[in-house]
Amino acid sequence: MSDSSLRLxxxxxxxxxxxxxxxxxLVVERRARQRRLNVTRIDVRSDQxxxxxxxxxxxxxxEDRPQRLAAERLRRDGGLQRAVDNGAIVFSVCAGYQxxxxxxxxxxxxxxxxxxxxxxxxxRGEGARCVGxxxxxxDERLNxxxxxxxxxxxxxxxxxxxxxxxxxxxxxxxxxTGDGTEGAWNDTVFGTYMHGPVMxxxxxxxxxxxxxxxxxxxxxxxxxxWYEALRDERIAAATAAT
Ligand code: GLN
Numbered sequence: 001m002s003d004s005s006l007r008l009x010x011x012x013x014x015x016x017x018x019x020x021x022x023x024x025x026l027v028v029e030r031r032a033r034q035r036r037l038n039v040t041r042i043d044v045r046s047d048q049x050x051x052x053x054x055x056x057x058x059x060x061x062x063e064d065r066p067q068r069l070a071a072e073r074l075r076r077d078g079g080l081q082r083a084v085d086n087g088a089i090v091f092s093v094c095a096g097y098q099x100x101x102x103x104x105x106x107x108x109x110x111x112x113x114x115x116x117x118x119x120x121x122x123x124r125g126e127g128a129r130c131v132g133x134x135x136x137x138x139d140e141r142l143n144x145x146x147x148x149x150x151x152x153x154x155x156x157x158x159x160x161x162x163x164x165x166x167x168x169x170x171x172x173x174x175x176x177t178g179d180g181t182e183g184a185w186n187d188t189v190f191g192t193y194m195h196g197p198v199m200x201x202x203x204x205x206x207x208x209x210x211x212x213x214x215x216x217x218x219x220x221x222x223x224x225x226w227y228e229a230l231r232d233e234r235i236a237a238a239t240a241a242t
Pocket of ligand 1: 064094095096156
């Protein structure tokens with residue numbers, strides 16, 4: 001962590017914030033402040049350089065054209081790649097997740113290079129768009145409660161050997177490959193198809209990012225009553241929909 005303040009960088013709210021993605025930034029800020037940590041939030045528009053000194057980077061979902069523009073600008077900028085080289089934590093959602101991989105199919109139907117920060121590549125699904133509630137069990141190494149979310153994507157994401165599945169779906173499609181995997185992660189870079197925004201439903205993910213950034217194993221507990229009620233409600237909804 002730089003100085004005594006956690007630096008939270010939200011990448012490209014002008015292009016990749018179609019699905020209430022600001023919610024994830026708000027939840028990380030709140031969960032940090034509840035632990036009396038100072039947080040500096042930096043919103044980086046797509047015409048601005050990506051700072052390399054952040055601790056946690058968030059990158060959200062978007063429609064196909066803004067996704068291509070975001071990929072082009074991030075590749076050209078290079079700041080996010082340098083930040084990861086410096087040990088930064090990155091959490092990405094849907095279009096952002098695809099951008100962090102090696103390649104995805106853009107709005108023109110062509111392969112678009114990603115940043116190669118996750119060992120995944122995305123193709124365009126031939127079947128129906130993946131839309132709906134999801135319930136998934138997060139990789140047990142991350143020690144997190146079940147993940148609830150909402151997915152909305154056409155892309156199908158294939159994991160390479162150095163990417164681990166972030167979760168395994170109980171309901172929903174996740175990566176869309178039919179193997180039940182959802183999202184991907186390596187040591188410090190995470191990707192998921194979950195909108196929601198995902199951290200409003202699963203704030204323990206925000207805690208995970210904060211712990212990684214601080215290099216600590218635990219944070220002081222906070223009141224989880226509201227989140228637990230929401231999780232129960234969403235699990236019931238996902239179960240009823242199947
Ligand atoms: N355009 C991408 C897809 O459909 C990402 C969509 C999204 O971010 N929800 O796969």
